[in-house]
Amino acid sequence: MLFNSFGFGIFLIVVFVLYWFVLNRKMQQQNLLLLAASYFFYACWDWRFLLLLIFSTLLDYFTGLKMYQAKTQSLKTFWLWLSVSVNLGFLGVFKYYNFFAASLASICASIGIHLSPFTLNVILPVGISFYTFHGLSYVIDVYKNRIKAERNFIDYSLFVSFFPLLVAGPIERATHLLPQVKTKREFNYQDAINGLRQILWGLFKKAVIADQCADYANMIFANSSHYSGSTLVLGAIFFTFQIYCDFSGYSDMALGIAKLFGFELLRNFAFPYFSRDMAEFWRRWHISLSSWFRDYLYIPLGGSKTGTWLKVRNTLIIFLVSGFWHGANWTFIIWGLLNALFILPSILLKTNRNHLEIAAKGKAMPTFTEVMQMIATFLQVIFAWIFFRADSVTQAFKYIGRIFSRSLFSIPQLDVNKAQLLEVIILILCFIIVEWQGRENQYAIEKLSWLRKRGYRLTFYYTLVVVIFLFTGKEQQFIYFQF
Amino acid sequence: MHRFLIKTISFVLMSCLLILAIALIPGYMVNKFSKFSVKKDNTIALFGHSHSECAYNDTLIPKLTNLSHSAESYFYTFQKVKKYLSQNPQITTVLIEFSNNQIDTKMDDWTWGYTYMSNMFPQYASFMSPADFELLAKHNSKYFMNCVGIAARTNFIKALSFNYDYTGKTGGYFKIEGSMLLPSNNPAGKNIKTPSNKSAISTTNIQYLRKIINYCNSMHKSVFLIRSPQHPLYEYRNNEAEFSLIRERYFSDIKFLDFNNFPLKNDDFADFGHLNFKGALKFSAYINQRIINGMLNTVSTASLSQLDNKTVSSN
Numbered sequence: 001m002l003f004n005s006f007g008f009g010i011f012l013i014v015v016f017v018l019y020w021f022v023l024n025r026k027m028q029q030q031n032l033l034l035l036a037a038s039y040f041f042y043a044c045w046d047w048r049f050l051l052l053l054i055f056s057t058l059l060d061y062f063t064g065l066k067m068y069q070a071k072t073q074s075l076k077t078f079w080l081w082l083s084v085s086v087n088l089g090f091l092g093v094f095k096y097y098n099f100f101a102a103s104l105a106s107i108c109a110s111i112g113i114h115l116s117p118f119t120l121n122v123i124l125p126v127g128i129s130f131y132t133f134h135g136l137s138y139v140i141d142v143y144k145n146r147i148k149a150e151r152n153f154i155d156y157s158l159f160v161s162f163f164p165l166l167v168a169g170p171i172e173r174a175t176h177l178l179p180q181v182k183t184k185r186e187f188n189y190q191d192a193i194n195g196l197r198q199i200l201w202g203l204f205k206k207a208v209i210a211d212q213c214a215d216y217a218n219m220i221f222a223n224s225s226h227y228s229g230s231t232l233v234l235g236a237i238f239f240t241f242q243i244y245c246d247f248s249g250y251s252d253m254a255l256g257i258a259k260l261f262g263f264e265l266l267r268n269f270a271f272p273y274f275s276r277d278m279a280e281f282w283r284r285w286h287i288s289l290s291s292w293f294r295d296y297l298y299i300p301l302g303g304s305k306t307g308t309w310l311k312v313r314n315t316l317i318i319f320l321v322s323g324f325w326h327g328a329n330w331t332f333i334i335w336g337l338l339n340a341l342f343i344l345p346s347i348l349l350k351t352n353r354n355h356l357e358i359a360a361k362g363k364a365m366p367t368f369t370e371v372m373q374m375i376a377t378f379l380q381v382i383f384a385w386i387f388f389r390a391d392s393v394t395q396a397f398k399y400i401g402r403i404f405s406r407s408l409f410s411i412p413q414l415d416v417n418k419a420q421l422l423e424v425i426i427l428i429l430c431f432i433i434v435e436w437q438g439r440e441n442q443y444a445i446e447k448l449s450w451l452r453k454r455g456y457r458l459t460f461y462y463t464l465v466v467v468i469f470l471f472t473g474k475e476q477q478f479i480y481f482q483f
Numbered sequence: 484m485h486r487f488l489i490k491t492i493s494f495v496l497m498s499c500l501l502i503l504a505i506a507l508i509p510g511y512m513v514n515k516f517s518k519f520s521v522k523k524d525n526t527i528a529l530f531g532h533s534h535s536e537c538a539y540n541d542t543l544i545p546k547l548t549n550l551s552h553s554a555e556s557y558f559y560t561f562q563k564v565k566k567y568l569s570q571n572p573q574i575t576t577v578l579i580e581f582s583n584n585q586i587d588t589k590m591d592d593w594t595w596g597y598t599y600m601s602n603m604f605p606q607y608a609s610f611m612s613p614a615d616f617e618l619l620a621k622h623n624s625k626y627f628m629n630c631v632g633i634a635a636r637t638n639f640i641k642a643l644s645f646n647y648d649y650t651g652k653t654g655g656y657f658k659i660e661g662s663m664l665l666p667s668n669n670p671a672g673k674n675i676k677t678p679s680n681k682s683a684i685s686t687t688n689i690q691y692l693r694k695i696i697n698y699c700n701s702m703h704k705s706v707f708l709i710r711s712p713q714h715p716l717y718e719y720r721n722n723e724a725e726f727s728l729i730r731e732r733y734f735s736d737i738k739f740l741d742f743n744n745f746p747l748k749n750d751d752f753a754d755f756g757h758l759n760f761k762g763a764l765k766f767s768a769y770i771n772q773r774i775i776n777g778m779l780n781t782v783s784t785a786s787l788s789q790l791d792n793k794t795v796s797s798n
Binding site (some may be wrong): 465 | 484486490494497498501505506597601603625626628629632637638639718769
């Protein structure tokens, strides 16, 4: 059940009505309803993996309690490691086992030992990386005494499985979401309207920009050996917009849906393509994951308060792990490594915190220097995305090799309807303009200065609805569901 | 909450009305003003898919207009036939390509598979009946709304630009140069085995062929089913028994002009299912002569069956 499907619309209306009109008196009943709805939502993908989700929830719930009750530090540590190892064990089996088996076999083959590795014929449970990280953050926080262990199983389960964030985040923290689960929610008109607005914008990003770009990006990446360098650049640009609008569109919808139920989820994107350096980009891209790695990996490793070489080591580790988190493929690891290499100079030169505010804050237009910085950062991001999108490392290198050839300066050639291609390019340009206008908001159309008058605002929203109806691309699975 | 519900429901209702208006008004205008014209001296219209599209060079057959379109199932042909016949009263005879692959379930994909539906549906959506919409929505609900959006966009642009002329956009003779039929090391095609390609029958396609015939009959047109030449190694010839059975059971009232085994050389074929320019030249000249000789007035089944007995001569 995708957020942008008709079925999900019906599901959302039913849950909303039950939540606010039937079970609105008791918070526990509301929580139970949301949990049941979340499990139903998850079971719509594959009910068998629901058992895995429930097992993971039970494990973290009990280890959390055991840690809280433990009389000695060693016992507490034991429960922590039990939870961490089982959680990562599941992730390892479902997500990484085949990758390690195949990699080992190919390493052995290169030295003359031929193995036929045992591979598992299982599909990856949707959202496993996300709910595993929810659980891990909870047990680590209990271990570190940042929060008390949760005694109410329904509340804890809802924190792990709340359907807007279950399959693709944002990766929530117990310290942020559990208190909201345990507080009676009151309907707030402004929040609900804000939520609907964010859903509309997310839907536009996903259904129009991401799915339209996906058609072209898929075509170019699938036949990359037949295209000129300039066309391959175009393909990489299309993917750059696809992945941003796909994932941030999903996140906007998730945050908007949560607002309808009185919850405020962590922000996941803050206009990353307007970043002026890679450090800023990583503060604005997939914020909930970056901050997770910062808090639970980078800082425990010593963070940036160590010597130069340890800083380099920690940065490399965090980006390699981040790449690997995305998928069991060398392409993701190289993508992580590239990002580490792009960001390291600014960390070493201590310029990584130069741009904490959004570009041209309070101004209409950026300065020439800012434009140049944004373009340079955007080009690095595009370059790294080639590895992320390619099917293999070999394909990525060949793709880049073809880009840096004479054909880079030719006119891009695509065997598609030129009028439709032009429509997509115009839509992307309009999207960039709106994002730029709204870059100081939580999401682009939250509060736009030219939408202050009600008439203009309504016209804009109806235009968005019409554009979504007319320009929706072929429905594609959300990219981050595979992670 | 009350205020929220009222505002949200009003917004949703207004959005639905807006969408309906955007989908229906240009659609209505396209249906009303669309122009499907053929030359005044074209009295024979040929409909079909890529086989007939490549086989009939209508510049060599003065009375005939080839309106075939590749990868077109009868579902979309039906919409086209309605418009051409209603706007071109000079058409007295309708030829409909009926060959082996048109009974295959592949045709279902040509009807509601996303790739085909997203191409064909926007073109013909304005002329469809609610039952036609229902059929597509039932079989591909996931992508149906997406295609409705594409259709609305296409019609919207047509209405904005007052471009309602479909002439030349719905099919026509397609020229293929050269031949990719047989490998260069085996130009005679010896020992090449035809892959088995027997799958289920597309009842939808057969039903829509019947609809086309019924429509033509209601418009008092002479209707013929016609099969253009196919190479002996063409994979879909394997379903000949089912093909004959369906023809006899459901279309026995319609005259069948069978040129399946029309004598052609290997290098007259672009591939096993399609004639190339050279093959089309020979075949079209022959068809033209047969039309002049009155083939469509009195069909001599004897003369046609003679063709069946000839084999395709090899190079």
